[in-house]
Amino acid sequence: MIISARDLCYSLPQRPLLSDISFDLYAGECVALLGANGAGKSTLLKLLLRLLSPESGSLRLAGKPLETMKRREIARHIAYVPQHHQPHFPFTAWQVVMQGRLPVNGLARSPSPRDISRVENAFEENGIAHLASRIYTHLSGGERQRVLITRALVQDTPVILLDEPVNGLDYGHQLHLLSQLKTLASQGYTLLMITHQPEHALMAASRALVLHEGRLIADGVPSDVVDSALISRIYQAQVQQIDLNSGHRFFIP
């Protein structure tokens, strides 16, 4: 097991947000994290990254208590694709992706030939070589998202946390990313992806975690967990569930 969360509790100044959250994440899993707006999904990712500290409960990363680990050590295990990223300097897309190599090599050194070839290959493999010299803040939302995903990949960590990674991606790039995540999981990576698309959990994930009213109300195989009853419960939306013989499931309002 690479991440272990036990009885996590976290409160906002005005109210409890997460209560008694426990789960383990293993190598080779692609896990979808579902929940309504404000359910605490991004907060949970920030707890796993130690950007926030739980009020009580414990977190272990690669067997070590997370609170004893230095930032760089955590960044050698976990890469993060945030929901929003606003750099303070006019970095090029190349420079933003190269930042993913900092936890590997440290701040003091300039990029090694290995870093450069890793980043070059990642730009090619992710189909964004044409964006390399563009100023990151001048890119479209979807282009920025693809740059941030590439930055996470060059960090070469066993775990990648993704906060609504398909946001802003066109349909083709959404499908490409979901299939890329499945492939990464099959190679042994651990992926935890927040998604607002139940179908994406069914398509790409091997497991679904569901946050509702501060609690983890479901943890299981997506086809067992993500159904019209769950959608009605967490999103207050009535949908019809269609199950095809092929095993695919989708929902219509």
Ligand SMILES: Nc1ncnc2c1ncn2[C@@H]1O[C@H](COP(=O)(O)OP(=O)(O)OP(=O)(O)O)[C@@H](O)[C@H]1O
């Ligand atoms: N720094 C903060 N101060 C006060 N409230 C906060 C802070 N950060 C988050 N919150 C509140 O905590 C709740 C959970 O936020 P979080 O971003 O974790 O939700 P989420 O499930 O990721 O939501 P969404 O699907 O809308 O992105 C929200 O009600 C949010 O307003």
